[in-house]
Amino acid sequence: MLIAIIGFFAGIIGGMGMGGGTILIPALVLFASIDPKIAQSVNLLSSIPMTIFALLIHIKNKKVVFKLVLPIALFGVIGAIFGSFVANYLSSDLLRKIFGGFLLLVGAYEVRKGIKEPKGNCKKKK
Template identity: 75%
Template sequence: MFLTILGFLAGIIGGMGMGGGTILIPALVLFAHIDPKIAQSVNLLSSIPMTIFALIIHIRNKNVVFSLVIPIAIFGVLGAICGSFVANYLSSEILKKVFGGFLLIVGCIEIKKGFCDQKKEKCGK
């Protein structure tokens, strides 16, 4: 039941374009006690069908700017290849810390944006 709910939440987050791995990877590592490398692999594989359906809906709603997609996709693929090789050489403990640090930074940025939007003020970068 846990994995079903987790997959559903990751699908919602991924469908909104925020990356289901933000939910899926930490949940698999913390609650299902899965090795971070395995959790990353599960996230990547499970994101394929979720991404395809979300992409179809976004294209139908004309929310895709293809001139932005092409360079991001090309360099994203190159980055994914490099990241996969690097992940193979790092320990699971280091990957946990790096991913946790990344989530912390993203969380702080989102909190700052939420406060700035709420006050209708411009915040410094």
């Protein structure tokens, strides 16, 4: 049941375009006691069907800029290959610390941005 709940919330976050892995990986590591390397691979594989359905809805709502997709996908694939090889040489403990530091930085950035922007004055992107 715990895994299903974690997957549900990761799907919600992923569907909103914020990356379900930011929820899924820490939740699997912290609450399900899964090794970080296994959690990363589970995240990658489980994101495929979630991404397909979310993408179809975003395309239907005309929220995809296709000219951005090719360079991002191309260099993303190159980065994924590189990252996969690097992850094989790093310990799970170090990967956990790197990912935690990344989440801390992103969280601090979002808090700072939220403080700097006046309430109710969020910029809408077209």
